[in-house]
Amino acid sequence: MFPYLKADENQISDIINNTTSCQVEQVLSSERPDFQGFLSLLSPVAADFLEAMRQKAQVNRLRHFGRTVSFYAPLYISNKCVNSCKYCDFNINHKFDRKDLSLDDIMLEAQALKSQGIDSLLLVAGEDPKGVTIEYLEATAKILKKLFSYISIEVAPLEESDYKRLFAAGIDGVTLYQETYNQPLYADLHPAGPKRDYMYRLSTHLRAGKAGMRNLGMGFLLGLYDWRLEAASLAAHSIYVRKHCWRSKIQYSFPRITPIEDQFEVPLPVNEKELEQLMLAFRITFPESDMTVSTRETAEFRNRIIQTCAANMSAGSKVTPGGYAIEADKDVGQFSLNDNRSVSEVKRDIESLDYEPVSKYWDKLFVCD
Numbered sequence: 001m002f003p004y005l006k007a008d009e010n011q012i013s014d015i016i017n018n019t020t021s022c023q024v025e026q027v028l029s030s031e032r033p034d035f036q037g038f039l040s041l042l043s044p045v046a047a048d049f050l051e052a053m054r055q056k057a058q059v060n061r062l063r064h065f066g067r068t069v070s071f072y073a074p075l076y077i078s079n080k081c082v083n084s085c086k087y088c089d090f091n092i093n094h095k096f097d098r099k100d101l102s103l104d105d106i107m108l109e110a111q112a113l114k115s116q117g118i119d120s121l122l123l124v125a126g127e128d129p130k131g132v133t134i135e136y137l138e139a140t141a142k143i144l145k146k147l148f149s150y151i152s153i154e155v156a157p158l159e160e161s162d163y164k165r166l167f168a169a170g171i172d173g174v175t176l177y178q179e180t181y182n183q184p185l186y187a188d189l190h191p192a193g194p195k196r197d198y199m200y201r202l203s204t205h206l207r208a209g210k211a212g213m214r215n216l217g218m219g220f221l222l223g224l225y226d227w228r229l230e231a232a233s234l235a236a237h238s239i240y241v242r243k244h245c246w247r248s249k250i251q252y253s254f255p256r257i258t259p260i261e262d263q264f265e266v267p268l269p270v271n272e273k274e275l276e277q278l279m280l281a282f283r284i285t286f287p288e289s290d291m292t293v294s295t296r297e298t299a300e301f302r303n304r305i306i307q308t309c310a311a312n313m314s315a316g317s318k319v320t321p322g323g324y325a326i327e328a329d330k331d332v333g334q335f336s337l338n339d340n341r342s343v344s345e346v347k348r349d350i351e352s353l354d355y356e357p358v359s360k361y362w363d364k365l366f367v368c369d
Contacts, residue, residue, distance in 0.1 A: 002181050002233035003202070004240055012039065012232050019043035028052050033285045038235055041281035042228045047273070053280040057308045060287035065311035069350050070358045071343070072120035072314055073113050074154075076321045077101045077140060081126030083193030085179075087224065087257055087264045090126045092193070094263075100131040101321050106140055110147050112325035116316060116343040119359040120150040122175065124319075127156035127195060134162045138169045145170030149360050152215060156194070157204040163211030174208040175217030176201070177255065180224045181233035189224065202237075209245025216241060216248045217292070222275065223257035223266040231278055235285065251290040251312070252282055258296045258336045272301055279309040295339040302339055303349055315346040 001009050019040045027037040028049065040046060041053065078100040081090040101109065113121070121144060125132045132155060144151055152173030153166065163174065180186050183198055190196045205216045218238055220230045238250050254275060257266045270278075275297075283291060292312040293302050302313060317337060318324050341349070347357040 001229065002236040002240070003183075003199075005233065005236040009229060012229060015039045016043045016228050016232075019045050021045055021048070024049050028056055028284075032287070035235065035239075038281060038285040039232060041284060042231055042278070046281075047277055050273070050277060050280070053277070053284065054308050057280045057283040060283055061308055061311065064288050065290075067355045068311065068358045069306050069355050070120065070312045070360070071118075071346060072122055072150075072312070073116075073118045073324075073343070074122045074124050074314060074317055074319065075106070075109055075113065076124045076319060076323065077106055078125040078128055078132050079321050080128040080131050081193075082129065083127050083195040084191050085193075085195065086189050086191070087179075087221065087266075099321055100128070100136075101326075103139060103143060105322060105326055107143060108325045109322065110144055113316075114147050117347070117359050118315070118343060119148055120152075121148045122152050122154055122314075123171075124154045125156075127193065129156075129194075132156070134158065134165060137171075138165055141166055141169035141171050152217065154217070157201050158207070160207040160211050163208045163213060167212045172213065173215030173217060173251075174205070174213050175251070175253070176204045176208075177219045177221060177253070178202060178234075178237070179221045181220065181230055181237070182225045185225055205237075205241045206244055209241065209248040213248060215251055215290075216245065217251045217253055219253040219255060221255055221257055222270040222278075223268055225268060227268070227270050227274060227278060231281070235282070238286070238289070249290060250286070251292060252286070253292045253294065254278060255294060255296055258338065272297075275301075276305065276309075279305060283309040295337045297338055299339045299341055299349070303353060306350070306355065307353060313346070315341070316343040 015036060016039050023040050024046045027033045027040045079090055080098045080100060082092055084092050141151060150172050151170055152175055153171055154175040157176060178201060186198050205218060209216055218234060220234055242250055256270055290312055291310045293305050293310040294314045295317040306313060350357040
């Protein structure tokens with residue numbers, strides 16, 4: 001569990017598993033659930049109230065985000081990694097061609113994305129202290145900020161001083177998943193490498209927020225542990241971060257494990273119905289927070305969930321360095337994709353649902369000097 005939560009795993013489980021139908025109805029009739037109400041929405045009993053949850057979540061989604069759906073694309077700049085995460089296809093022990101993109105290569109990839117209408121970018125890299133240095137990230141940000149209105153990163157945890165440098169170079173947000181909040185399981189899944197440090201990873205969002213990052217992406221990897229307990233920890237973690245970094249915006253994401261290699265058996269798979277219940281509970285409890293849904297999910301699910309929960313989604317994603325322009329024919333990435341629609345196809349489907357696709361997530365004009 002989240003270490004600073006004032007309840008242990010057994011207490012949280014008791015609240016969730018002993019929730020009654022009457023309690024769920026009371027939560028859904030309230031203006032905004034408290035933490036215990038949130039736990040009720042995660043309960044097995046609440047699964048019978050999905051339609052009522054959809055209706056309440058959609059009200060919140062439309063109130064805070066309107067009928068707009070912003071979209072972005074991940075740009076993988078390196079697949080080198082020194083960690084040995086058992087569930088990840090970038091695991092140092094997996095044998096495949098690895099590379100760091102040069103700045104020229106990155107620009108080629110960026111131009112390919114820009115030509116598709118992408119204006120918001122997520123830079124992704126494995127943890128490679130020798131290759132993916134702060135100087136490399138800083139130089140990347142400086143050349144890309146000329147093309148894109150919003151750039152965030154999903155890389156190894158950094159020091160606050162490093163985040164300040166990247167913010168000054170043009171990075172607007174930081175996304176980092178705790179993977180699992182269960183500390184013994186975390187240690188088992190990360191047997192070697194710097195990622196083994198649970199507490200350093202846990203405090204990443206605080207360092208990024210204090211450095212000025214505007215957007216803090218949070219989540220856990222669904223399938224590693226009991227999703228209801230993980231959700232309780234994520235909610236508590238985000239409340240804690242929001243309290244200390246109130247100038248930053250929280251963005252939730254709920255990636256399910258979709259490995260490419262057959263070397264990892266998902267311990268506790270999460271189905272679509274459970275994923276939807278999880279996302280609905282967060283939208284109802286945290287109505288103003290952004291939420292994203294990635295191409296790990298099917299087009300059908302993504303089309304449905306943007307109407308009630310998510311207001312941000314990836315489009316036309318490639319999850320290998322050089323996937324957009326340099327080595328577009330290669331299909332070796334960090335995980336497998338279940339939505340292979342192009343950016344134009346995603347836009348078309350959004351419009352068919354009477355929602356408006358928006359390519360711009362942020363504009364520097366919003367910043368007051």
